[in-house]
Amino acid sequence: MAMVEKSARQRILDAALKILRKEGVSALTQTRVAAAAGLRQSHLTYYFPRKTDLLAATLEASHAQAHKPKRGSIGSDVDPVDAVRALMFERNRMRFFLSVVAQASDQSDIRATLAAHARGVAEQLAPLFGRTADDPDIIAFIDMLRGMGLRLLLESDDKRRAAVDIDALAARFGLRRSPEARL
Secondary structure, X not given: OHHHHHHHHHHHHHHHHHHHHHHOHHHOOHHHHHHHXXXXXXXXXXXXXXXXXXXXXXXXXXXXXXXXXXXXXXXXXXXXXXXXXXXXXXXXXXXXXXXXXXXXXXXXXXXXXXXXXXXXXXXXXXXXXXXXXXXXXXXXHHHHHHHHHHHHHHOOOHHHHHHOOHHHHHXXXXXXXXXXXXX
């Protein structure tokens, strides 16, 4: 029975992630997610009684997927700078992130998940620069990258997105890739 429940819960999360990434938070309704997961709405509400429960769990699932070793992620065979560029400057990822942030202001469970995500990004980036995840320069660097991601989301010039020199931006915060960091 536990395997069936996990399977149904995962189908719900997969469907919700797909809707969020494609259409944003406003399109995330229990009725729509249940239909996309091939379940009755009552089955969905068993796992996620409120929309915020579903949103928090979806964000956690997205965070877990982002931290799995895979091609194109930090810690894989791909240049970590390219992975950061994809994380911060890819339009659909930024839209998804912003839609969750918009919901987080009055939802402590969503804020906690966002905080965990921010710590995870810092934990992945900090070693590249020979720093710790709680280093103020690392935190400021990540905040600046997110701000740039937002600005680039509002622009239509994809060439600018690809031309962002992350190493030069890091240098503004006194960050240089350590010689031990894999390139």
